[in-house]
Amino acid sequence: MPRLTLDGIAKNFGGVPALADVTLDIAPGTVHAVLGENGAGKSTLMNILSGLYRPDAGTVRLDGRVVPPGDPKLALDHGFGMIHQHLTLVDRFTGAENIALATGGGVGTGVIAAAAAGRALARDLGFSVDLDRRVEEMPPGMRQRVEILKVLVRGATIVVLDEPTSVLTPAEASSLMAALRRLAAAGRTVLLVTHKLAEVFAAADAVTVLRRGRLVATLPIAAVDADGLAALMVGPGEAAMPAPAAGAEVMPAPAAGHDNAVPVLEVAALDVDDDAGRPAVRGVSFRIHEGEVLGIAGVDGNGQAELAEALAGLRRPRSGDVLVDGVTVEPGRPRQRLARHRVAYVPRDRHHAGLVLDMDGSRNLILRDVDRPPVRRRFGIIDRVLAAARLTRAVADFDVRGAVNGPVRALSGGNQQKLVLARELGHQPRLLIAEQPTKGLDVAATAFVQRKVLALTATGAAVLYISTELDELRMVADRIAVMSGGRITGILSRDDADLQSLGRLMGGIDRPSTDDTAGAAA
Amino acid sequence: MIDLFTNPTALADLFATMLRLSVPLVFAAIGGVFSERAGMVNISLEGSMILGAFGASWGAIAGGSAGFGVVAGALAGGLLGAGFGIATVYAGANQIVAGIGANLLGLGVAAFLHRLTATGRAAENRVPGFADITIPGLADIPIVGKALFATDPMTWAAILAVPLAALVLARTGLGLRLKAVGENPRAADVAGLSVRLYRLGAVTLCGMLAGLGGAVLVLSQVFLFTEGMTAGKGFIAVAAVILGRWSPLGAAAACLLFGLSDAIQLRLQFANTDVPYQLFVVLPYLAAILTLVGLVGRSRAPQASGQFYRRESR
Amino acid sequence: MSVDLRRLAAGPAVPVGAVVLALAVGGLLIAATGGDPIDLGGQIVDRVLLDYWGISDLLARMAPLLLAGIAVAIPLRAGLYNVGAEGQIYMGGLFATVVALRMPDDANALLAITAATLAGALGGALWAGIAGVLKARRGIDEVVTTLLMNYVALNLISYAASGPLKAPGAPYPYSPEVPDIVRLPLMMADTEAHIGLLVGLAVAVIARIALARTAWGFGVEVAGKAPGAAHYAGIAVGRTTIIAFALGGAAAGLAGAFEVIGLKHRLFAGFASGYGYDGLVVAFLAGGDPVWSMVAAAFMALLRTAVTTLKSAGLDATAVTIVQGLIVLFAASGLALQRHGAFDRLFARTRPAPTQPPASASGTASASGTVQP
Amino acid sequence: ADEAVRVAAVLPGSIRDQAWNQSAYEGLMKAKETMGLDVAYAEGVAEPDQLSAMRDFARRGYGVVIGHGGEFQDPAEKLARQFKDTLFVVSSGAEAGGNVATINFDYTQLGYVLGYMAAKLSTSGTIGWLGATEIKFSTELVDGYTKGAEAGRPGTRVLVTYMGDWNDVAKGKEAASAQISQGADVIFPTMDLASNGALTAAREAGIKAFGIYYDAIVDWPETVVQSVIMDVNAALVHFLEDAKAGKAGGKAYVYGLDTPDAARFGSFHADVPAEVKAEVDQLISDLASGKRKI
Ligand SMILES: Nc1ncnc2c1ncn2[C@@H]1O[C@H](COP(=O)(O)OP(=O)(O)OP(=O)(O)O)[C@@H](O)[C@H]1O
Ligand SMILES: Nc1ncnc2c1ncn2[C@@H]1O[C@H](COP(=O)(O)OP(=O)(O)OP(=O)(O)O)[C@@H](O)[C@H]1O
Numbered sequence A: 001m002p003r004l005t006l007d008g009i010a011k012n013f014g015g016v017p018a019l020a021d022v023t024l025d026i027a028p029g030t031v032h033a034v035l036g037e038n039g040a041g042k043s044t045l046m047n048i049l050s051g052l053y054r055p056d057a058g059t060v061r062l063d064g065r066v067v068p069p070g071d072p073k074l075a076l077d078h079g080f081g082m083i084h085q086h087l088t089l090v091d092r093f094t095g096a097e098n099i100a101l102a103t104g105g106g107v108g109t110g111v112i113a114a115a116a117a118g119r120a121l122a123r124d125l126g127f128s129v130d131l132d133r134r135v136e137e138m139p140p141g142m143r144q145r146v147e148i149l150k151v152l153v154r155g156a157t158i159v160v161l162d163e164p165t166s167v168l169t170p171a172e173a174s175s176l177m178a179a180l181r182r183l184a185a186a187g188r189t190v191l192l193v194t195h196k197l198a199e200v201f202a203a204a205d206a207v208t209v210l211r212r213g214r215l216v217a218t219l220p221i222a223a224v225d226a227d228g229l230a231a232l233m234v235g236p237g238e239a240a241m242p243a244p245a246a247g248a249e250v251m252p253a254p255a256a257g258h259d260n261a262v263p264v265l266e267v268a269a270l271d272v273d274d275d276a277g278r279p280a281v282r283g284v285s286f287r288i289h290e291g292e293v294l295g296i297a298g299v300d301g302n303g304q305a306e307l308a309e310a311l312a313g314l315r316r317p318r319s320g321d322v323l324v325d326g327v328t329v330e331p332g333r334p335r336q337r338l339a340r341h342r343v344a345y346v347p348r349d350r351h352h353a354g355l356v357l358d359m360d361g362s363r364n365l366i367l368r369d370v371d372r373p374p375v376r377r378r379f380g381i382i383d384r385v386l387a388a389a390r391l392t393r394a395v396a397d398f399d400v401r402g403a404v405n406g407p408v409r410a411l412s413g414g415n416q417q418k419l420v421l422a423r424e425l426g427h428q429p430r431l432l433i434a435e436q437p438t439k440g441l442d443v444a445a446t447a448f449v450q451r452k453v454l455a456l457t458a459t460g461a462a463v464l465y466i467s468t469e470l471d472e473l474r475m476v477a478d479r480i481a482v483m484s485g486g487r488i489t490g491i492l493s494r495d496d497a498d499l500q501s502l503g504r505l506m507g508g509i510d511r512p513s514t515d516d517t518a519g520a521a522a
Numbered sequence B: 001m002i003d004l005f006t007n008p009t010a011l012a013d014l015f016a017t018m019l020r021l022s023v024p025l026v027f028a029a030i031g032g033v034f035s036e037r038a039g040m041v042n043i044s045l046e047g048s049m050i051l052g053a054f055g056a057s058w059g060a061i062a063g064g065s066a067g068f069g070v071v072a073g074a075l076a077g078g079l080l081g082a083g084f085g086i087a088t089v090y091a092g093a094n095q096i097v098a099g100i101g102a103n104l105l106g107l108g109v110a111a112f113l114h115r116l117t118a119t120g121r122a123a124e125n126r127v128p129g130f131a132d133i134t135i136p137g138l139a140d141i142p143i144v145g146k147a148l149f150a151t152d153p154m155t156w157a158a159i160l161a162v163p164l165a166a167l168v169l170a171r172t173g174l175g176l177r178l179k180a181v182g183e184n185p186r187a188a189d190v191a192g193l194s195v196r197l198y199r200l201g202a203v204t205l206c207g208m209l210a211g212l213g214g215a216v217l218v219l220s221q222v223f224l225f226t227e228g229m230t231a232g233k234g235f236i237a238v239a240a241v242i243l244g245r246w247s248p249l250g251a252a253a254a255c256l257l258f259g260l261s262d263a264i265q266l267r268l269q270f271a272n273t274d275v276p277y278q279l280f281v282v283l284p285y286l287a288a289i290l291t292l293v294g295l296v297g298r299s300r301a302p303q304a305s306g307q308f309y310r311r312e313s314r
Numbered sequence C: 001m002s003v004d005l006r007r008l009a010a011g012p013a014v015p016v017g018a019v020v021l022a023l024a025v026g027g028l029l030i031a032a033t034g035g036d037p038i039d040l041g042g043q044i045v046d047r048v049l050l051d052y053w054g055i056s057d058l059l060a061r062m063a064p065l066l067l068a069g070i071a072v073a074i075p076l077r078a079g080l081y082n083v084g085a086e087g088q089i090y091m092g093g094l095f096a097t098v099v100a101l102r103m104p105d106d107a108n109a110l111l112a113i114t115a116a117t118l119a120g121a122l123g124g125a126l127w128a129g130i131a132g133v134l135k136a137r138r139g140i141d142e143v144v145t146t147l148l149m150n151y152v153a154l155n156l157i158s159y160a161a162s163g164p165l166k167a168p169g170a171p172y173p174y175s176p177e178v179p180d181i182v183r184l185p186l187m188m189a190d191t192e193a194h195i196g197l198l199v200g201l202a203v204a205v206i207a208r209i210a211l212a213r214t215a216w217g218f219g220v221e222v223a224g225k226a227p228g229a230a231h232y233a234g235i236a237v238g239r240t241t242i243i244a245f246a247l248g249g250a251a252a253g254l255a256g257a258f259e260v261i262g263l264k265h266r267l268f269a270g271f272a273s274g275y276g277y278d279g280l281v282v283a284f285l286a287g288g289d290p291v292w293s294m295v296a297a298a299f300m301a302l303l304r305t306a307v308t309t310l311k312s313a314g315l316d317a318t319a320v321t322i323v324q325g326l327i328v329l330f331a332a333s334g335l336a337l338q339r340h341g342a343f344d345r346l347f348a349r350t351r352p353a354p355t356q357p358p359a360s361a362s363g364t365a366s367a368s369g370t371v372q373p
Numbered sequence D: 001a002d003e004a005v006r007v008a009a010v011l012p013g014s015i016r017d018q019a020w021n022q023s024a025y026e027g028l029m030k031a032k033e034t035m036g037l038d039v040a041y042a043e044g045v046a047e048p049d050q051l052s053a054m055r056d057f058a059r060r061g062y063g064v065v066i067g068h069g070g071e072f073q074d075p076a077e078k079l080a081r082q083f084k085d086t087l088f089v090v091s092s093g094a095e096a097g098g099n100v101a102t103i104n105f106d107y108t109q110l111g112y113v114l115g116y117m118a119a120k121l122s123t124s125g126t127i128g129w130l131g132a133t134e135i136k137f138s139t140e141l142v143d144g145y146t147k148g149a150e151a152g153r154p155g156t157r158v159l160v161t162y163m164g165d166w167n168d169v170a171k172g173k174e175a176a177s178a179q180i181s182q183g184a185d186v187i188f189p190t191m192d193l194a195s196n197g198a199l200t201a202a203r204e205a206g207i208k209a210f211g212i213y214y215d216a217i218v219d220w221p222e223t224v225v226q227s228v229i230m231d232v233n234a235a236l237v238h239f240l241e242d243a244k245a246g247k248a249g250g251k252a253y254v255y256g257l258d259t260p261d262a263a264r265f266g267s268f269h270a271d272v273p274a275e276v277k278a279e280v281d282q283l284i285s286d287l288a289s290g291k292r293k294i
């Protein structure tokens, strides 16, 4: 008998169907992957399981008994525990307090017990977290780990994970997958939403594919391969986007060494502090040349965010120089960065900095240049036609799905990310700084973005590509720098960047650097 | 005037005045802290205070003792808080507008019922209030002794309420959950907490505490109810919550600041008859603003402050 | 065909219904205290809505209410609560009076009026600007500063009227009357309905265009809705805060100036009491939109006028205050329920379930097909 | 005139303020009873609404429209030009003329008596006066009070507090306490409801106080030693009799000790020494007869 049965689940938002007639059985003791394109309805379905959304029709049964819909408390009592795509943490609480909030009960706050349980579990999972730190001061990866701990500590019997690994390092991700297998082995039921097919094959027993709100197939893992899944997700008759690996072929990587190339970005002896005034970036120097992609690898929280913000003009460096096309970028003047230096920036947190969630798609697309022609017309009036045209193009180019004419808050996570990318890539930048740009994107969109990035380099632009995913970096970057403890511990050419050497550099073990400023000085 | 700050009797007196002016504010402001920490901007404290004052007067007269007054005052204030909560938490009414409406309602109902139940002569409506209780020995401590240890139970209740509220917020699961509701209702919701119940509870508690603040005026200070007797104290309590950075201790300190500057200005007036009295009247407000300017660091309201929470909106 | 309830719910039916409900409760209350609610309702219609003087009263009150609403609405767009329109109105009145009293009798009327008006706007802007600067530069919560500054402004006016600006020999603390040339022309002869309302309406339209259609307004909105994104987009949140506050204060200052040069013709303490706080209701009922504020201001003006009418009809003032509070509470709740689509859902449930999208036939046959009620 | 005189009053505050507004309300109700007048009133009318409230009454045919407070002077003058047949009356008003009348009590004179008596009663040599805001009513009262104190005993210190509020009872109590702690042993609170707080403070401290508007000793038997009675009813009756006879016009009616039915003093407390009583009574009669000027 199935542990969990979904029967005829349907959900509309403002009359637009997000899910229709989803019927599905899930066996106990299995990891069940749920796949689908951005906006396919995965999160909606998971939110229905966790009681956050009330389905318009259909029932959820646990061991044959109906779970009353639309009540998170009841769902928790039934053993459901969900890791949300957009984290549900209290920013001003510490990690331990967030865990205590979920575990609850007792006379005191339960923070001490929560912290102990959280630490023990983190050790098991190989997660590095500082549970005494406030969430708002944590790097995204650590927040994600807290969100995971919060649910697992509670001892959920049905664990629902909505894209839990999008900001984890490969090591953490694989350790999480192993943990999920152990949970399944212990008889728990795991639902895993992910865009990473590798994770599906590593952890799942069965896989369900959603397409535009409908269930297309549920298959045992043995019965599918990557291409098959991709085809199921996209559906027949739709032009499948090129496979990820094709990206690299769009623009052959320039030969190593850039003796004749023109540097677009020059960073010299840059020191940047974090919000608390502690040094986060220490003496970083590097160059990116025309047509080049420099990847930055490393466990997040090692200064990548501060580096990106400093380069984007959002954070005033303590010292050091940043030059774009040979012109010094004045610190703390984001407008200059946008208008003069043509630096595009995809921030790591689309909800905090990337989007105005309460504005519609077209308004989010003019966010960067609303105060300049052509968007700004006479008397400061905004050209709405132009904004609308931008939206139309973005929707077409990036295949954005959902109600783009309403507040973008309602869009699925992946589709929100596509809007950010559409805006940042749409201005022919000279330099693109991208932090985790494919976070939450589906397979096809990821490939598309990577192709776009490489196409950008064909115009002579330079790209700084920050990611915790080594595979992705190896696909797009010409060289990969590793950041550890605020320093660049080494820069490797793509071909040298094997897991071992990268891992060593991440550990902070310095190695003779191939830093090109050093080369230039010689 | 130097006399005012050097003469021990005058100082003791100043201290006592400060305390008495602050106590009603302290109750209301602590209520405000609970409400605000749960994400509810509640400017209906004034309405709850006046209803509390009326309830205290009615209860004490009907029940024949101050104890009944305390209960009735808290209930009356809490009722308005609950009404405000239903309008804002369930119907989603804007908290500021609903607060203004609730204030009108509170002022109206208190006066309306007072007219129904009492005559227009003060002496005929005198309320059996609390008598001062003197603790021998302690009451003789210079300056603070008399004010703190020869006083009525409501003052002690206020003094106890402050650390108690701080303790609840900082050291209990209830406090943790309440703060979570105010910071990130979505996080609280997925943790299985009923955001609506917590918020409704917080504003009801807030109303009750504000009601107690009103009750203090009647039961410990003037022993009668009069229309409009709160005279804007509820708004000062709202200011104290923010001035005190949403913490019970801070809010209480802010109330003391208001009380102190009012106590001082009432005394400074006689010695400086050539200075326009308006300057003295605004002293508490100026002191509060200057204190804010002097404090270092930014104060942050709870993140979801004033926001209506709806489960299915993202 | 039956009436489409959902269409009605989306229209004015809900706020109107809420007001009707509040009136019904108020009517019961009035009946309980021996009044005749039907007769009183009739009197309000006769004496306020269908009457030259009643309408003039309505228009005279609408002007400061609308401007006070805008004073709240502009900073609100930047995510800021301006609780200080009351004080800003007073400061506007003060500045306008000071300038108006200095106008020579043979000055050009248009110039004189403009000067006094601009002075009023400046007074309000400066007063609000203080809160804006404190917020932007020191992070000081604007609710508390604006609230407290109301008391300061009130006493400042009281001082000015009883001290430096006091009319010679005045029995009561008030300033001399402002010269005739700075007095605002009337829209309706012999009434108080001055042309300040027209200015207010124009300000509302301009504010709406500036907020909704211009790059500046866009920046204000982003600063209010997503400070992180504003920082990212290079919008100076601090400067936006100050400007939004100053502009809001200017609107309130206009209201104060018009109360002096259009209505009272002199300055005294409490000359416009309550308009600033009512402005909060106006702005929030209008969802922060200056144009919708016109409707909300008309509503609040009607409420104020009706309240006076009820009182002079011999109704107990406390009962009137209760009805007033209920109306504000119910209107806010009704509007909110409507905006959040509660009525849509309610009516949707009573209607036949929405038809499935046509593609549904091709899916796996749903086992039960039961629809949740 | 044959028609019954219809009288309406616009009151700025609550008819239950135990002071200014209540006295007018009660006066009006008494006038209704005793003179059979058709009366109406609107209470708690805020500043911005005062003019239209008055106009409303004028339009509904009330022949006499009272604005109860100096702030009604301007509205009354404006309306007087429009409604020529209506008599507008401003209590505490400044200027009479045409169809605007003013009703005033001789606040200076009344304050003088109490200041004199306070100085006589005070053992500390310090007395207090409390008011809300600086309006004519207050400034004249305090002026008379101070002069009277000086006449009663030269060198008497008069503490003056303006609270900035009429009805804040708790603050009234603290304001009085502050005066008491500075040595005041006789106080004269002149606010509205807030006076209750000041009298409470006086009672608790066991010092003496004066009442206002009515003979407050009935409510504060331990505390109030004398009250200045401003009998709005009697004032109205005076005025309305003129009006009924068609004699009332834009006159300035001032009620002082020479019209004792309108302005007088109440009962002495039993503890007031006989010689003080005698001196005060003498003062009152001298002032009433005009023998003595301030
Ligand atoms: N609360 C909501 N309000 C309005 N529309 C919503 C809401 N939640 C989801 N939707 C809509 O439902 C559709 C499905 O969204 P959902 O988040 O389930 O997609 P998803 O499969 O999780 O996509 P992604 O991979 O991008 O996270 C989208 O079109 C989205 O806009
Ligand atoms: N205060 C309000 N009360 C009721 N409905 C409102 C209110 N404010 C806005 N609405 C509704 O929301 C709709 C959108 O309002 P909005 O002000 O955004 O208009 P708009 O036509 O989109 O103008 P713009 O594009 O310039 O912002 C309005 O057409 C109206 O139906």
Ligand SMILES: [Mg+2]
Pocket: A042, A043, A044, A085, A162, A412, A413, A414
């Ligand atoms: Mg999703």
Ligand SMILES: [Mg+2]
Pocket: C212
């Ligand atoms: Mg719009």
